[in-house]
Amino acid sequence: MLKSWMIIGGIAFLVALGGSLIRPRDVSWGLRLDRPRWLFFEPAIPVIWTVIFACGAVSANLVWQDEPGTSKTWLLMGFYLLVELITVAYIPVTLRLRSLKVGTVLGGIGVILGTVLALTVLPISGLAALLLLPYVVWSPVGTYTTGQMVELNPDAG
Template identity: 25%
Template structure:
């Protein structure tokens, strides 16, 4: 009988919630952020929470699906490492953008975050087409977030 889904799902859910919680506590939508000029196509505030919920849920499910399809322990360890790196980069972007208030530096970091998502997408896809497809919302959202970040720089820079 195949290994139970329960433990991997719980671990992935706890990791996703941890990244979301840390990123959320770092995100400060106070006066500095409100004063920034943003593009007209910026989603309304409540949309961000909904979008991130979908992204974290689909990413966690992709991780579990790909992990279960990993052919070796080393392969699953590499996958876990890619997810850990990605979680770190996700939190780091919020720290740089909102706490350090440097959208210009955050954009550079976002390029690394985007590359980590692309690496995860490839790693997941190699193990399971479904897992790869589940990574697409994350890549799409961070691409949009990158365009938003860039427009904040254009509309408000220079920073520092």
């Protein structure tokens, strides 16, 4: 029988794969963009997001374990999924539309939704909320970075 952590982890992994739905010509556009000088840690960003998504999946599993199968828990699982979908959509949508402003908006939506999710699960599980802290801390960094890139690349806005 499948365990809840297997299902939640599998869904998180499949959604994360959606971030790879990018075309080579879109990637080349993104690579030509100017980046802030302080963005020296860019090669580590995929690892950082992998850790954040793993923490989110563990958080979701803790919430599921609190009241498995209830309407409230299913709604929260939908909320987790929405946050991940918005986050994963950032790169392909930004590249496909060639718009850093769209990326900044998606990032801002992710910041707000991630924060609301963490506050929502806090009464259910302090550990589940704590596991969302990396998202709540890191997603504003990405959103700010994209905003800075708009200034460096006005034609890519």
